Each structure stands twice: as structure tokens, then as C-alpha cells.
Amino acid sequence: MSKHEAESLENVAKKLKQDMDTDQKPALKVRLEEALDGGLKEITKAPGCVDVLFSVDCCGRCMLRFLGVRDFEIYELSSKEIKAILTKHRQAPPPEAPSENTATPIGQDQDREEEAICIACVGTVQFAEDVVKQIVERMQTEAYVTKTFNMNVTLPTSTLIRNHALSIYWNQKLSSYPTAQVDIKEIFKLLISWPIERQTGLTLDFGSELRMQVAVKHDESKDDHVFLSKMKESGLIIKSKRENRKTIIVGDGRHHVVKALTMVKDHRFTSCGHVPPTPVSTRPQLESIEMMRESVFVGGRYLKYTRDVSQTPWSIGTTMLAELSVSGIVCETLKKAFRADEFKFVTAGREDANVRMLGNGRPFYVEMINPRIPVLPSETIKQLEGEINTIMPEKVQIRHLAALRPEDTKVIKDGEETKTKSYSALCWTSKPVNQAMIDAVNAYTGKAFYVEQQTPIRVLQRRAQMIRKKEIHSLKAFPMEGHFMVVHLHTEAGTYIKEFVHGDLGRNQPSLASIIDCEADIMELDVLEVDLEFPPPECLP
Known part of the structure; x- marks a missing residue:
């Protein structure tokens, strides 16, 4: 139409x-x-x-x-x-009207x-x-x-x-x-x-x-319409196939039938079909x-204070690898408030389950799919933020929850190429930490450089093998006792921090291990900041 x-x-x-x-x-x-x-x-x-x-x-x-x-x-x-x-x-x-004595089934309009x-x-x-x-x-x-x-x-x-x-x-x-x-x-x-x-x-x-x-x-x-499929000129091909353990018929949609009718001459239709x-x-x-x-959107920033919560449900088969997820804690409350069928949780990057998200939090938005309630007052959204923050306050909290326009969500997608992130990593070294090692790392403080990272071995099963060139804007080390140091990094989004630290069997060049000239590994990682303005200021109350 x-x-x-x-x-x-x-x-x-x-x-x-x-x-x-x-x-x-x-x-x-x-x-x-x-x-x-x-x-x-x-x-x-x-x-x-x-x-x-x-x-x-x-x-x-x-x-x-x-x-x-x-x-x-x-x-x-x-x-x-x-x-x-x-x-x-x-x-x-016209033919004679039916007799007045004609019976009509009970309950039917005569x-x-x-x-x-x-x-x-x-x-x-x-x-x-x-x-x-x-x-x-x-x-x-x-x-x-x-x-x-x-x-x-x-x-x-x-x-x-x-x-x-x-x-x-x-x-x-x-x-x-x-x-x-x-x-x-x-x-x-x-x-x-x-x-x-x-x-x-x-x-x-x-x-x-x-x-x-x-x-x-x-x-x-x-x-x-089946007779049309037996007429070669109609072009109508009807087939059956098995899908999800059911036999379904394909090729008989309305648009296929309309097209077939335009291909068949009236005399052929009459000879094979029923006229009238x-x-x-x-x-x-x-x-x-x-x-x-149509979907509605709400978004904000979340903080994760613990190392046993995944960003989204994490499982292999039927085995849950993390009992809790940020999306589960945050989104179920919102889904109920908007009376939506489902939700989609979208974030500006991700952190592993054993990585904390600190600072001002990670930007996220939730798409409410088929909501019965399309708009909630800003006061109600603020109440929902408070309600979510009481579910597991020692593990997950959110900030700046706000209603979004569909176009506002592009900020997160566009930010994949432009945003930067700050990290704090507790690192182990195979040699006791000394001042020379600290100085070698701090030579990069305030000095940007690039690393070339092959697809990490740990994700090769789900990501294509390629070399990613990422910029590290700044690097600074702080000594601790024995074989430990804390390293602060400010990097381009998408940098594999764990692989930068240990080198991933030489697949990451340069690495922290190569800079300090000994083996290194990451013990704990925290995200300190995701440098992306979100939600947009005009969405905030």
C-alpha cells in the first residue's frame, strides 16, 4: 500500500x-x-x-x-x-425468498x-x-x-x-x-x-x-493455489522442508502467488482451476x-566492585561459569517497569568477569523490546536507579540512569573507535622488582606508543586471526614488595591489556614483559575510567 x-x-x-x-x-x-x-x-x-x-x-x-x-x-x-x-x-x-419456517441454529444471527x-x-x-x-x-x-x-x-x-x-x-x-x-x-x-x-x-x-x-x-x-505449481509458466515452486523438527511449506507466500497469477493466461487458469x-x-x-x-531505550553507567560477576550471562552449555551478571541485576528491574517482552544490554566495551569496573563506570544502554509502557517520568527512572542499587550494592551499582532517544545510542557504537580507557593492573614478575624495571616502564609515562597485537590465543576460537595496531597513550609503574608492581595504563579502546602484560607467547609486541626483560603476568585488573560522554547531557534530568 x-x-x-x-x-x-x-x-x-x-x-x-x-x-x-x-x-x-x-x-x-x-x-x-x-x-x-x-x-x-x-x-x-x-x-x-x-x-x-x-x-x-x-x-x-x-x-x-x-x-x-x-x-x-x-x-x-x-x-x-x-x-x-x-x-x-x-x-x-431475483429468486423467491426462503420460507419463514427455515430453521436457524440457536445463537446465530438469522x-x-x-x-x-x-x-x-x-x-x-x-x-x-x-x-x-x-x-x-x-x-x-x-x-x-x-x-x-x-x-x-x-x-x-x-x-x-x-x-x-x-x-x-x-x-x-x-x-x-x-x-x-x-x-x-x-x-x-x-x-x-x-x-x-x-x-x-x-x-x-x-x-x-x-x-x-x-x-x-x-x-x-x-x-x-497448489494447482498453479503444476503449471510451468507460473514459476510457482512449492517445497516442504524440515525445520526445528517440523515440516514447513516454502514458496507459497502471497507475493509468490501474486507473481504466478500475472504469468498465467486466463484460458490456462480456467482449464486448470475453478472458474467461478x-x-x-x-x-x-x-x-x-x-x-x-517500537523499542524504547534507557542508559547510564554501571560500576562492578567484585571479581565474580560477568557482564552478561556466562555459560558453556548448561553450565553457568558466573552465577551473577551485570545485565541480570540491572535489566530485569527495567524490563518489569516498562512491561517489555525482552531486553538487549549494550555496553561501551566489556570487561572479563574477574575484572572490576570502577571510577565513573562503564556506559551502557538497555533496549526495551515491545514495551507496554513507552515513557516513564524522570522521577520514576530515578527511583528505578535507586531500586537497582539496593539489589547487590556491594557488587553492582549504576549511575546517571536516563531515558534515551534512539539516536543517542549511536554514541556507544561510534565510541568504539574513538574512546580511551584507563586501567590499573597488579602484575607479577619472574624477577624481583627493582628500580631499573620501574624506570624502564616509566620511560613511557606521558609518551604514546603503538603495540601490535595478534588475536589472543584465548579468543582464537571465536575471533578471526589478525594483527591489531593499538595505541598506548601512557604507562606508569609503582613498585611493591617482592615480585609485584602496579601498572597504570591509558590506552586506545580495544587494547588487550592481559596480552600486553605477558606478551601472549610473543604475539604482542612490545609487551610489559619485553620492556622489563623478564616474564610478567597480570594478577588483578581494574578498569578505572572509560572516557566517553554518556548519557548525553541533554538526556540527564
């Missing part, structure tokens, strides 16, 4: 919502009469035009579609009401039960309102905080085949197809959106962040209702 068509439908929906405060059906009937006697007169006066539609089990709403009626509000009339008006434009006398299920829409448009109750109940259960909704629909593939077949049939009977039919999905979407608006108080808005996908199925006609379409005896069913709102 084009943007112009979407806006047109949206305007129609808004207008009808206002008009339907009172019973407008008498006025709609008049408008249909006027349309048939006015702009559509040239169509309806064609010999047998309306009779062709009455000669098959076509519902009143689909009759309007085939006649090209684009006054969408008229479709609010029931199929029987529309047929009663169209009957006046028939050339052949007006609608008398009518056969439409062969064109298989009941989707004819009984569109039947799905509204389930949709409204689902919307009430999900309880999205919103004033608008966007609606997309998926109808049975068979409606494509049947509309095409009925078009061919009409063309055969009238020698020419009089007009372009109205898209069945447009009508179905409006027929369910209007009552949803009236019952929920929400407004149909094709720009809404709340997107609803309604799928309708009709099992009786689900194989109507065959009757159906069952109504369609609501297959699924999917509701999704």
Missing part, C-alpha cells in the same frame, strides 16, 4: 469514527443508492453486470468491491443490506446465517466483525499505554485465487471487465478497525508505534494476533 493510500484509509477511518456516534446506516443506504444511480450507473446498467455477481455465492461487500465502490464507509452495511439495494439493479428477477459463505472472500470481509471481540480482548489484556494503533492484516492466500477466478468469470460473462476491483485487504482492515476504535477509544494511525498484525486462515481453501470459484461451507478463523511496539 502506498503512503497516499494509507493516509486516505486513515482519513476515512477518522471520519467514520466521528460519523458513527449515532446510527448512520439509513444515511449509508442512501449514499449507496446515490452511488449506483450516479457515478456507478455506467457500470450497473451494463447487461447482466449485477446479475453475474448474484449468480454465484458472492457476499454484498464483495459485490461492492467488484463494482469498484470506493466510498469505504458504505461497507459498514451488512452483506444482506447491500444485496437488498443491489437487487433493484438486477435485470433477471440475517447472516441465511446467506451462503462468499466464494470470493471465503467470509473474511463478509463476517469481518466476527474477529473484533478477540482482538479487543487481546488489546485489553496487553494494556499498551497508547492513544493510537496501526493495523496490518494477512488474509488467506485463497482469496487471491478466488478473486482472480471471479474476475475471469465476470469477464467471460460480460465480454469485458468493467472496472478495477477494490483491494480486499483495505476493506477488511477498515471493517475491523472501526469497531476497535469505538470499543477501545484508540485511533487508527498508520504512523503509530503500536503495530498490530492480524492473520486470518481458512483451512477449507488453504490448497486453492467453488463454494465453501466453513467460515474463516482468526489465526493469530501479534502486537509490537
